[in-house]
Amino acid sequence: WENSYSIKFTRFMYIAENLNNIKSQLPAHVTLVAVSKTKPVADLMEAYDAGQRIFGENKIQEMTDKWEVMPKDIEWHMIGHVQTNKVKYMAPYVSLIHGVDSLKLLQEINKQAAKNNRVIDCLLQVYIAEEESKFGLDEEELYEILNEIQHNKENYKNIKIVGLMGMATFTENQNQIEKEFKHLKTIFDKLKTQNSELKTLSMGMSGDYQLAISCGSTMVRIGSSIFGSR
Ligand SMILES: *Cc1c(COP(=O)(O)O)cnc(C)c1O
Numbered sequence: 221w222e223n224s225y226s227i228k229f230t231r232f233m234y235i236a237e238n239l240n241n242i243k244s245q246l247p248a249h250v251t252l253v254a255v256s257k258t259k260p261v262a263d264l265m266e267a268y269d270a271g272q273r274i275f276g277e278n279k280i281q282e283m284t285d286k287w288e289v290m291p292k293d294i295e296w297h298m299i300g301h302v303q304t305n306k307v308k309y310m311a312p313y314v315s316l317i318h319g320v321d322s323l324k325l326l327q328e329i330n331k332q333a334a335k336n337n338r339v340i341d342c343l344l345q346v347y348i349a350e351e352e353s354k355f356g357l358d359e360e361e362l363y364e365i366l367n368e369i370q371h372n373k374e375n376y377k378n379i380k381i382v383g384l385m386g387m388a389t390f391t392e393n394q395n396q397i398e399k400e401f402k403h404l405k406t407i408f409d410k411l412k413t414q415n416s417e418l419k420t421l422s423m424g425m426s427g428d429y430q431l432a433i434s435c436g437s438t439m440v441r442i443g444s445s446i447f448g449s450r
Contacts, residue, residue: 234448235263235266235267235270235446235447236266236267236269236270238445238446238447239254239267239270239271239272239446240270242442242445242446245430246433246440247433249438250433250437250438250439250440251274251420251438251439251440252272252274252439252440252442253274253275253276253297253299253422253439253440253441253442254267254272254274254275254276254442254443254446254447255275255276255277255278255299255425255441255442255443255446255447256275256276256277256286256443256447257276257277257278257279257282257299257300257443257450258282258450259447259450261286261289261290263447264286264290265290267446267447268290268291268294273293273294273295274294274295274297274315275294275295275296275297276297276298276299276318276441276443277296277297277298277299277300278298278299278300278301279300280298280302280303280306280307280309280310281306281309283296283298283310283314284309284310287313295315295316296310296313296314296315297314297315297316297317297318297441298310298314298316298317298318298319299318299319299385299441300319301319301321301355302317302319302320302325304324304325304328307325307328307329307332308332308335311329311332311333311335311336311338311340312336312338314340315341316341316342316343316382316420317329317340317341317342317343318343318345318385318422318441319343319345319355319385320342320343320344320345320381321344321345321355321356321357322357322365323364323365323368326342326365326369326376326379327375329342329378329379330375330376330377330378330379331378333378333379334377334378338378339377339378339379339380340378340379340380341379341380341382342379342380342381342382343381343382343383343384343385343420343422344357344362344365344366344381344383344384344385345357345384345385345386345387346358346359346362346384346385346386346404346407347386348386348387348388348400348401348403348404349386349387349388349389349390349400350389350396350400351389351390356386356387359407362384362407366381366411366415369381380417381415381417381418382417382418382419382420383408383418383419383420383421383422383438383439384404384407384408384411384418384420384421384422385421385422385423386400386401386404386422386423387423387425388400388401388423388428388432394431397428397431398431398435401423401424401428401431401432401435401436401437402435402436404421404423404435405421405435405436405437408421408436409436419438420438420439421436421437421438421439422437422438422439422440422441423435423437423439423440424437424439424440424441424442425440425441425442425443426442426443426444426445429442
């Protein structure tokens, strides 16, 4: 018993320590999303007990399973690619959907939010990386979607676009990453002058969050630096 207790205690100290370490480096205007995908509830609870209340998951089923058993004051963020037919499972509780990349998806989120008498906050995911594989909107599609919402507000009463999200190219090249983050920040600033509801710029992960913050991020999504590698 003593052994298993001390192992558990050590593990707790390690997640709490990582969390506190990262939090101590974040400016007050930057929100930390603890990315807990693939990690067991016990690990999330250790972060919860250390004070963390915002968790990010990339699969709706897994997030819903965790939501069901964990304390209800947690804010759940969907950070992954969202399939339209699964929106209904998270609509009752999700607090922010980071990866919105089509009007069709936005319309489904609006529909499911309405069924739950909710307004769901969303970020539009903008494609900033050089890779082919990443999801997201190009600038033109982004403006088209914002225009559509602006001109048909009554059709989008149950969603609120509160900002943008982006992922940089997976590379060691800091200049490349910086260029991409700055590009997204420029788009964000431009849109903000027309839309006062845009407040959140979600960019930065374990490997690049400091750079992202220096480029203007207001929300970082950090997984492995808190919970260990996956
Ligand atoms: C997994 C994931 C993260 C966190 O990545 P880490 O490198 O573990 O910090 C952030 N954002 C998205 C969209 C992810 O899928």
